[in-house]
Amino acid sequence: MSEPTQTEARRIAEEARDRVRFEEEALDLSDQVFRVARHLVGSREEAEDLMQETYARAFRSWRSFTPGTNLRAWLLRILTNLNIDRGRRQQRAPQTTSIDEHGDYYLYNKLEDAEPKPLDEERVIERLSQGSIVDALAHVPHDFRDVLVLVDIGDFSYADTAQILDIPIGTVMSRLHRARRILKGELAEEVAS
């Protein structure tokens, strides 16, 4: 075997090894990616489709991932872009203004009102059911929900979230604040109804 051919064979072997490693690492993260994906779209079926598209694209363009950087954020970036591209998001008319105006403590007050005597803050939250969060999140307009889901469920930093969604950090912070307010309003509505 001549020298260049050997070099070429080694290069191919190294690339195959890097590729296998990349795919294994991406697959190991799929549970965490799904947890976020599930709440970026309306239904479990949509989340499953989006996951498959995301992994298909990730496996195809694995060379554009820089080893040593945040792979989970890289996968979520693909996923959020695909989600936007496909226009799957159901645009909702912004009818959340009245809820939003109730302010930060609205849910707490609402929950506390339902009790005969004052409760600890922690106990108040326990009155919410598991299912109510899914419905409440689905009612948060998508621009706000994306930020909330990435930070509070995905546990991403403001900086990672900004990069994933391609928006400034200041926007992440303001949308997050607004998203949490809307979420609290939605939860309060559910408690009240």
Next chain:
Amino acid sequence: MQPYLDRVLDDEQVREAEAHLDGCEYCRRRYRYEVSLRRYVRTAAAEKMPAELKAKLAAMRTPLQ
């Protein structure tokens, strides 16, 4: 409150926030409430990925030569 809760403040700002919380009952209550709300969102929203989906993703890997 939000940057403090999300742990994105520098040491100096954290000290300031904590000094304020020490002296303000209203903010302390709000803080405890926000912490438990966040914990609730995280745990209540956790949905396990279906095993079939994981198998589908695994099948999309490049076949070993």
